[in-house]
Amino acid sequence: MTVRSVVLGCGSYLPKRILTNAELATRIDTSDEWIVQRTGIRQRHIAADDEFTSHLGINAAKAALADAGLDAQAIDLIVLATSTPDNTFPATAVAVQHSLGITVSSPRICVRTAGTSRSSTWMVGLDPPRRWAICEWKAARFSNTPWA
Numbered sequence: 001m002t003v004r005s006v007v008l009g010c011g012s013y014l015p016k017r018i019l020t021n022a023e024l025a026t027r028i029d030t031s032d033e034w035i036v037q038r039t040g041i042r043q044r045h046i047a048a049d050d051e052f053t054s055h056l057g058i059n060a061a062k063a064a065l066a067d068a069g070l071d072a073q074a075i076d077l078i079v080l081a082t083s084t085p086d087n088t089f090p091a092t093a094v095a096v097q098h099s100l101g102i103t104v105s106s107p108r109i110c111v112r113t114a115g116t117s118r119s120s121t122w123m124v125g126l127d128p129p130r131r132w133a134i135c136e137w138k139a140a141r142f143s144n145t146p147w148a
Contacts (some may be wrong), residue, residue: 009068013059014045052086054095061100072100 020043021032035041047056057080065072080093 008070009064009066011060011063011065011067013056013063015047015051015056017046017048018043019046052092053080053082053084054086054092054099057092057096058099061096065100072102073104075100075102075104078102 021030021035021041024035025031032042061072078093078097080091080096082092085092086095
């Protein structure tokens with residue numbers, strides 16, 4: 001039997017506050033041209049003081065579930081990769097699970113990627129769930145998958 005993974009839905013969330021290079025240039029010795037030339041970045045989204053990584057994850061997860069047409073109870077695994085967790089304990093993925101109202105006992109994996117480039121955080125987050133899925137598939141423990 002061939003086992004495959006598919007992306008059923010995609011969601012994202014960006015904080016509302018935008019910090020432009022021009023605004024940044026008023027704070028430090030730089031310019032929009034210098035930043036764009038070296039990074040390609042023209043603006044960045046900044047989380048509000050009361051907005052945490054879990055809030056970003058919750059909003060992105062809701063958008064992904066809506067895109068997929070799925071209920072949160074259909075989730076078998078939550079993986080949250082970040083270099084900026086809400087807390088050391090409990091894991092940020094637990095806050096996402098709670099906020100989504102997931103009552104089934106789905107595993108939650110928080111991959112903390114301190115020391116890695118933020119652009120590679122999502123890649124680092126792929127390995128633990130891949131390994132987990134292989135073990136679970138071999139043990140036939142999946143409940144909300146078409147090949148259980």
